[in-house]
Amino acid sequence: MWLNPSNPQLNKNGELHHLLTLEGLPEAILWQILDTAKSFVGVTQREVKKVPLLRGKAVFNLFFEPSTRTRTTFEIAAKRLSADVINLAINQSSQSKGESVLDTVANLAAMQADMFIVRHAASGAPHLISRHVAPEIHIINAGDGRHAHPTQGLLDMFTIRHYKQDFSSLRVAIIGDILHSRVARSQIHALTTLGCPEIRVIGPKTLLPSHVEKLGVHVYHDMRNGLKDVDVVMMLRLQSERMQGALLPSAQEFYKYYGLTEDKLALARPDAIVLHPGPMNRGVEIDSSVADGGQSVILPQVTFGIGIRMAVMSILAGN
Amino acid sequence: MWLNPSNPQLNKNGELHHLLTLEGLPEAILWQILDTAKSFVGVTQREVKKVPLLRGKAVFNLFFEPSTRTRTTFEIAAKRLSADVINLAINQSSQSKGESVLDTVANLAAMQADMFIVRHAASGAPHLISRHVAPEIHIINAGDGRHAHPTQGLLDMFTIRHYKQDFSSLRVAIIGDILHSRVARSQIHALTTLGCPEIRVIGPKTLLPSHVEKLGVHVYHDMRNGLKDVDVVMMLRLQSERMQGALLPSAQEFYKYYGLTEDKLALARPDAIVLHPGPMNRGVEIDSSVADGGQSVILPQVTFGIGIRMAVMSILAGN
Amino acid sequence: MWLNPSNPQLNKNGELHHLLTLEGLPEAILWQILDTAKSFVGVTQREVKKVPLLRGKAVFNLFFEPSTRTRTTFEIAAKRLSADVINLAINQSSQSKGESVLDTVANLAAMQADMFIVRHAASGAPHLISRHVAPEIHIINAGDGRHAHPTQGLLDMFTIRHYKQDFSSLRVAIIGDILHSRVARSQIHALTTLGCPEIRVIGPKTLLPSHVEKLGVHVYHDMRNGLKDVDVVMMLRLQSERMQGALLPSAQEFYKYYGLTEDKLALARPDAIVLHPGPMNRGVEIDSSVADGGQSVILPQVTFGIGIRMAVMSILAGN
Secondary structure, three states: OOEOOOOOOEEOOOOEOOEOOOOOOOHHHHHHHHHHHHHHHHHOOOOOOOOOOOOOOEEEEEEOOOOHHHHHHHHHHHHHOOOEEEEEEOOOHHHHOOOOHHHHHHHHHHOOOOEEEEEEOOOOHHHHHHHHOOOOOEEEEEEEOOOEOHHHHHHHHHHHHHHHOOOOOOEEEEEOOOOOOHHHHHHHHHHHHOOOOEEEEEOOHHHOOOOHHHHOOEEEOOHHHHHOOOOEEEEOOOOHHHHHOOOOOOHHHHHHHHOEOHHHHOOOOOOOEEEOOOOOOEOOOEOHHHHOOOOEOHHHHHHHHHHHHHHHHHHHHHO | OOEOOOOOOEEOOOOEOOEOOOOOOOHHHHHHHHHHHHHHHHHOOOOOOOOOOOOOOEEEEEEOOOOHHHHHHHHHHHHHOOOEEEEEEOOOHHHHOOOOHHHHHHHHHHOOOOEEEEEEOOOOHHHHHHHHOOOOOEEEEEEEOOOEOHHHHHHHHHHHHHHHOOOOOOEEEEEOOOOOOHHHHHHHHHHHHOOOOEEEEEOOHHHOOOOHHHHOOEEEOOHHHHHOOOOEEEEOOOOHHHHHOOOOOOHHHHHHHHOEOHHHHOOOOOOOEEEOOOOOOEOOOEOHHHHOOOOEOHHHHHHHHHHHHHHHHHHHHHO | OOEOOOOOOEEOOOOEOOEOOOOOOOHHHHHHHHHHHHHHHHHOOOOOOOOOOOOOOEEEEEEOOOOHHHHHHHHHHHHHOOOEEEEEEOOOHHHHOOOOHHHHHHHHHHOOOOEEEEEEOOOOHHHHHHHHOOOOOEEEEEEEOOOEOHHHHHHHHHHHHHHHOOOOOOEEEEEOOOOOOHHHHHHHHHHHHOOOOEEEEEOOHHHOOOOHHHHOOEEEOOHHHHHOOOOEEEEOOOOHHHHHOOOOOOHHHHHHHHOEOHHHHOOOOOOOEEEOOOOOOEOOOEOHHHHOOOOEOHHHHHHHHHHHHHHHHHHHHHO
16 A cells, blocks of 8 residues: 555655544644745735646545535635636535445546545545545545544644744633534644643533543633633634534523633633634624634634645645 | 725725725726726637736635626636636525624635625625725625616626717616616616716606606606607616516516517617616517617627626726 | 538538537547547646646536536536636526526627537537527537437547547447437447447337437347447446336346346456446446446546547637
8 A cells, every 4th residue: 555554644755645634643744734834824915826836736625515614715725826626516416316425536536636625524534535546636634524624723723823933831722512523623633743731621511522531631611710821712613503402501501601701711811812713603602802802813713724725735736 | 994985985095996886986987997898898809818917816706695697797707817716605604604794704805815796685785895804805796785786887888888989968768677776776876977968767656766866867657758769778677576576567567568679669769779787588678579689789788798897806906 | 601501510611610419420520539639638647737728718617407527527628728617507596587598698608708518408408509609609518408418429439449449340339228318329329430330229128219220229128148249338327217217117127137247247258348427326237346347447438538528629619
């Protein structure tokens, strides 16, 4: 096998070949992505925002689950690299004709695709696809089930580094529905690898995975205790499905205990920054005064996300 | 504030910064757009129809209301200017996740968008957005509720100028559902600004706005009287919703009184031209023999519309 | 009329102007397309897969019937030729506004389109459109009703030629639902024109057109007899609609008699190749061991299909 058996994301030379998860990704590769992204964030502020690194390459946005926002970030990033982008929302046509995901992908690959951006409701779908495509094709996981959302995790790391420079003395809190969040999983893996000494997860028992401590995080059920003296506040989106389910009494109740308000944020360090992966539920997990306030870095996250996706695509295309 | 307080479409230098409505747009800017469009209509007839004026710029087609036709004209125009175009049909994904229009736009803007083409069912939505985006972003209204459809109005003016050269001695009739028409509103404002001495509106009382005379137009309920000696006949599309509603007895009835037939058109000047914004309801507001006849300039309108949209985008990008 | 009256696909010089059907297409043009495609298959294997042959041209994917797969092949092919591609799924917007196909096409043509790729559920729709567009516009049929799917037929011919070099001594079997298949019709016309001496069609009586022998093919109802000593096995997709209808007892029954299994394939020549237009119904018309086996050329068909579509577009654009 041409891929690294101990880490299916890397090639034989230990270089990034697919981006499937931040779990087990070597620290050097994380830094490489963050450094490369920095140069692209500069590109996107120039008058002409295009570079020819992916000219003639075909990037397929393969979305088995709709997400206008995530699809758009990858589309913009690929176009700024001069790639040809094909958007495929796979729920109707081929799938309704009873074709399997692997047959769909094999067919698209035979069109000489260079890269697939895969979003799928099933955890592990991008891994499965990566094991079946030709060696010259690269897979980027754009969110799979509850498993991982690595480019989101990376842009969060970029944002933290941008404002805090260094991970080695940070106290970071991740708040909300940890149990169902692929974002939280990606964040915890990346923070750990980058040397963050203290990661706290804050949420009600019903929304925390059992044995979450094994990931090396500290668990808080009381948000006021958990926020004390943190440098970084990472809010999670509360899926509306959860609010209707049995896991939560109500959105109002959640907001009371775990919504980020100005008075709760005051318990964090005065220079603490607030992140959110979007889209926000204002008045559920975050108050508008905080979302739009001086400590919020939620919109810069989006900007940095384009740079991160350009970095990942250009690194993959070069390996 | 960096925008001109007396006209939020203009910057401090009085140049066009957003295109939201033709109401209040200075005459000089109207002529600038019409003149610029003329050079682009030439471009679209060349072998290679591309110019690099928007290379590296990101144009977002932000359609909160579907319109394949209008979206396509903007997409084609932007691609001929070498922009990167992102199409977003916002009804499912983000909006169904409960995010507000302003949060959606703020997020897209953070991806370093340069221009938003906005279509929305609510009157005023593009204005609202224009007040909340960063100063380097330009908004073009592609139709908002009953309020305005400025690029349609501009391409109508381009068409009239192309065939009649000069507005200063024209008699123009606008016919049909004036009440619900954003197109009619844009036409009346532009014609007035460009010096058209006589604008007539023709329609049943139920489809005319009350006090429409205040716009400086002459009102006719009898189409044969209204068409007498006009130089330009501007038909409006009858929305099928109206036909089912209480405002009209039936499509047949409407056609009898307000459908443009050859015998009614014969009352206009022999060199009168016929415009329609499309899509046409043949046999409702217009007879096929007129739509496809020698006085119809309906298809040239579409061609000129690409030039107008290229002109607006390139002017905005330059200011 | 500027088109050739005896063959509406050709211009006065006998060159290809539209690609509507393979029926009646001169042999020299078939070879021209196959030869041109060969050079493009080389292009798609280069590092930078783009050529500037259609730069500044506007190619409209006009899909009145959804087909993600076919639309994608044309989109990729057009982008590799550097065209601007506009995707239009016409079922909602304009059509629901009651506009006719010809009005829709006339409008898009007025936007200075250069080429329309047309997919429509009604047989003959691309012909109808080709008769009404301006002479500088080219139409490619991407599948119309039960009538024709010429680029699929061409890529099948390319594939056969690639593996068998020469048509003049081939025995070819086409298997399955011949009655409803536009693909089978295109294949039979092309094979005949290219000099294939023996074409067999194999299927149950209910899925064969009456008088199919008039096309010069041999009819078999028993698959084991029909496959004996053939060089090329062309499977057809069984539409799931048929399985629910009265024409077939069940998918299981069909598979038993007409599904391509290893033991049935063993009756063909040992170097026989297996084709399928996709998407496959594994376990209905083809067994997975055959679909993924050493004689299957199903994925190369897809790759060659991009080259064929690039060839057709570049030939049309040059004529």
